[in-house]
Amino acid sequence: MKNYKIYITAFIIAMVTLTACSDDFIDVPSRNPNSDDFFKTEQDYQDVLIGVYDLLQASFWNVMVGEIASDNTLAGGDPDNIDGPAMQDIDNMVHNDVNEQLRDIWRWMYAGLNRANYMLEFRDNIDFDTKNDMIGQALFLRAYFTFELAKWFGPLPLLVENGRIKNKRMQFGEQFTISRTATIADTYTLIEADLIEAIGLLNTTQDLEYKVTKGAAQSLLGKVYLYHATFDAAKYTDAATVLDQVISDGNYTLASNFGDIFEHPGENAAGSIFEVQYTDVEGAGFDCLQCSEGNVAVGFSGVREYVGPTFDSGYGFNTPTAEAASIFTTGDLRKDATIFDAEAIATSYQPSRGETKLYNRKYLPRKGDLGLGDNNLTNPNNYRAIRYADVLLMAAEANVQKSAPDVTKAKGYLDLVRDRAFGNTTNRIDATLENILQERRLELMGEGHRFFDLVRTGNADGTIDGFTPNKNELFPIPLIELELAGAVERWGQNPGY
Incomplete structure (x- = not known):
């Protein structure tokens, strides 16, 4: 997390038990930690909670691809080659179930959800003064990850017990029996229950900036209610x-x-x-984008081969449309903070695919950031x-x-x-x-809300080019996830795919 050195504990799920058929065999206990016997101190809870927060940094696709799916921006990218074909497909509303960005969203948000479940599974192990607030943070984070999944994919495979998401990790083998929630509304009800409990546990203010507050849980609950409406x-x-x-x-x-x-x-x-x-003090590479502590979407949104003041270059994706820029009326101070006109400011740059000369100024790479490793993957915004x-x-x-x-x-x-x-x-x-x-x-x-606002208010059809009603409200569940869970028939694909 930005401004904090975070060490994520790696938890070993299985403990090997050795048995022997002779008295001479020695049973040697493993030196690795057992995940079922971990929560013994307040620091243990804090370490795991930081691990839950860490998956938030992998939500960069949710923001950028969500914007590209709307009428605000184009996919952009390399003008001469099909750069980022998965993003081009989403821009054109021709989603498919082998889209790599959609699979990333699915698996990374589920990873965050499952990390929260791990902490909540052992919420009653010990007591300490800050425990209620920590549990409230974990509940908020589980709700956040679940809400992101529901926005993209609708009814979700979840372990549910007594009208709540079960405080239990989804472990190997359970994917073969777990069911999707019956409706999207049912999913929202589960999310709301987590947030209502979190509100009763969270502090109004926190000692560190990254920690969620009661106000954050109330605000997210209000947003979920609007989607549920x-x-x-x-x-x-x-x-x-x-x-x-x-x-x-x-x-x-x-x-x-x-x-x-x-x-x-x-x-x-x-x-x-x-x-x-986000932070730029640790390098990253394309082999593990979710490992980056920086905001990957920022580098992807930067102007290609940009030379000029204030900003560094990037990959030229997520470029605002001329129509989006035109809706700001005279005197609206938000326009210059939202839309960057490269033609007017750059000394030189390479146009993006579908070039409009416009870029998402809110999330462009700023000069002076460290950008360790691949500097387009480690921006601290x-x-x-x-x-x-x-x-x-x-x-x-x-x-x-x-x-x-x-x-x-x-x-x-x-x-x-x-x-x-x-x-x-x-x-x-x-x-x-x-x-x-x-x-x-x-x-x-430029902040990733527009597509979902259009869908929930029934205004996507006729506003987004290529949008097909009763289909494009949701995105397809990645085929490989259906196959790995043996759930092609049991979960079924979303309508129209």
Whole structure:
């Protein structure tokens, strides 16, 4: 995690037991730690919890590929060769079940979920003063990983017991009997239960920046309720209630200058509720992208062979469309902090595939970062996973959608975001659902939310080129995962694939 030296403990799952048929054979205990007999100290819990956090850094594809799937950006990449074919397919809405990026998302998010399960499996081993908060963090992280999987793949294979995700690792052999949740709504219900418990355990503030807080769990719960509301409109009221509470508690404020948010000094600042921490102090390579402690998506989004001020070069993926850049109105200060026009600033650069000359400025590699190993894989730019502006706009949406709408409250939240965006109070607009959703696009462009916002609100068809209703709402489960689990028939593939 950024600014912290983290050592991830490698846990050996199996202990070899030696037996003999003669009294002369010596039974020598293994020197390796036994994962079932590990949690004996507070530090043991802390070490495992850090290991759970570590998998958050592997969520870079979720952000970048999610953006490419929307109408905000193109896949980009090498203009002369088919560079990143899996991303090109997603951009063109021709997903398939052997897509390497989709498989990475599936297996890395499940790895994070299973690490959280490992800690929760032994949550009652010992007691210590900080235990409740640690368990709350583990529950939040399990909910986060599960929510990411549900957004991409829908109903999930999960161990479930008494209406909760079971506090138990999914171990080898269980994949042959485990079932998918019946519906996406059922999956959201399980996630909500984890977050509700986490809220009751988490601290409001933390001693270290990477640790999640009660406000982060409330904010994520509000977001899950909004997704759940696609299937149950009553969830809009639940979303409004919990998001209103985050706002009224007064623990977060908007950064005064939007452009400061995505620079290094803006990390973990007042307007940030939850960030994935990255660092550039450890090198990485393509043989193990998930091993990188840096934000891989940043290097992938950099301008190809860029020469110029402020930024380093990259691979030229995830390039904003001209249409996306055009929606910012005159005076909107967010445009220059969101859209980088290489043609206007670069001394020289190589165009990307489908070149628009535009790049995602929020997550470009900055000059001066160490970039050890392959410098395009180890950028230290944190991912701002949940921002206060996101919460304000989700709360505005929930308040206009709930059974007893509160448009006045919604407009107050919308005004806060608009006032910061323009630096004045003269650009306020009515709090209609259409305006709020458009404001989400403007505020959060380049941050990986747009595709899923379009899907959950029923606006993807006709907005995303090539989008096929009743199919592209979800992505295909990787075929190899179905085959390894013997679940081609038992789980089934998502509709249309």
